[in-house]
Amino acid sequence: MQEKMKEPIDLEPLFPDRAAREPLEAQLVRRLRAAIESGFFPAASRLFPSRELARRLDLSRNTVTSAYEQLVAEGYLEARVGAGTFVTATLHRARRRPAAPPREPPAVAQKLAAIQERLDAVGSSFGPLRVGAPDLGAFPLRTWRRIERANLALPDQHLDYGEGSGLRELREAISRHIAQFRGVVADPEQIIVVEGTQAGLHLIAFALRQSGGTVAIEDPCYQLASTIFAAHGLVLHGVRVDAGGMCTGELPRKASLAYVTPSHQFPLGGALPLHRRTELLNWARDNDAYVVEDDYDSEFDAHPLPALQSLDRDERVIYVGTLSKTLAPGLRSGYVVVPRHLAPTFRFARAATSLGASAHLQKTIADFIALGHFSRHVRRMTAIYQRRRRILIDVLSRKLPPSLRIGPAQTGLHVAIRGPREFDDVRAANSLPQGHRVLPISLLCLQRDDCRGLLLGFSAGSDESLAQAAAMLAESLTPGSKGR
Secondary structure (H helix, E strand, C coil): CCECCCCCCCCHHHCCCCCCCCCHHHHHHHHHHHHHHHCCCCCCEECCCHHHHHHHHCCCHHHHHHHHHHHHHHCCEEEECCCEEEECCCHHHHHCCCCCCCCCCCHHHHHHHHHHHHHHHHCCCECCCCCCCCCHHHCCHHHHHHHHHHCCCCCHHHHCCCCCCCCHHHHHHHHHHHHHHHCCCCCHHHEEEECCHHHHHHHHHHHHCCCCCEEEEEECCCHHHHHHHHHCCCEEEEEEEECCEECHHHCCCCCCEEEECCCCCCCCCCCCCHHHHHHHHHHHHHCCCEEEEECCCHHHCCCCCCCHHHHCCCCCEEEEEECCCCCCHHHCCEEEECCHHHHHHHHHHHHHHCCCCCHHHHHHHHHHHHCCHHHHHHHHHHHHHHHHHHHHHHHHHHHCCCCCEECCCCCCCEEEEEECCCCCHHHHHHCCCCCCECEEHHHHCCCCCCCEEEEEECCCCCHHHHHHHHHHHHHHCCCCCCCC
């Protein structure tokens, strides 16, 4: 038997706040929902007819009718022809079921949580010594906006789904650019446009991972690379890094992938010499493995070594490039260059995981490159970053205590300073004044416990702020200071 609305009833919980910005209908829906959930209106009880409730609340009947219809759609109310509107009979019964006991997440989620904890421990850098960020104040905004506005009137096909591997015009522009700047020869069909380096590494792991497979990775290494490979179930095998990059003579035999930053090792700096590059390529050939070359900031070197991919004769190198360092990280744009025989697999893997980035953004980048603005910007910023690198090295060489030494600093957008085994780099990184933080190298290691130091960027701040921050850092690392 249905329970009827009892008279008189206090409708205070339903009265709207007419001074609020929230629409009256939305208020009524929210208040009716709360009244039902709290039991103010019991299960199976009949509500006032819409006309009557509208009169009592001084609302229009349409407002009440619309609120009732919304709650019917949500399952809180039932409308019965000729009988009225009722609170759903089973609603409170379902809500009174006992809460489920606490559950542990599945094993894969627990593994991801452990990986996240390790990544969170590294943290991020900020301030003038921030690592991995270009000088956004030097971004050619006026030129970019002019090209962007011109591309607003996209042809109809650009408003539909596009190729997951990227806009043809952009892949062609990238093909010409990397051939000129990095010696990488690749047809547009070998290029997959992705949303930055991280997306590129995810794509590689997705396309080539083997259950329980091993990836040989630099130790210390780029923290997001190790995170991504581990998240995809690959076993990380750290390979020691010295002043010449990865010690290729220590590569494992049973790895299907090797991840390297040969042009500017992250984080210690330095470039992989020719004999090690040859050894790495021979290892890949002999072990039927692939090498992932992360070429993240070499374009800012006035005389860079050719990309590892340009030496590859056995189609073993997968080249990853990014526009995050050359233009801006917020564009979320990068690319992967794959061997010809892998191109169909990677195009499928990309389509299976993403239907591609914004066609408007891709067209803007393509025109920016094709019209020569990108190469001019890179040349201009190369001169600026070389000057800032000299400023940083000059301050550090004069002010650092003798126990700390500057790592290889000829290329790229960061410099490492190395300390003895007992140097507490985590404490030093966390003890800088507010607004400043640098990365501790020890937290970028996989198995090593002999690698201590700090990672310093020089591309994010002005010349003056960079010099001041470097002097402040050096002072904090002198004996007796809080950073020691």
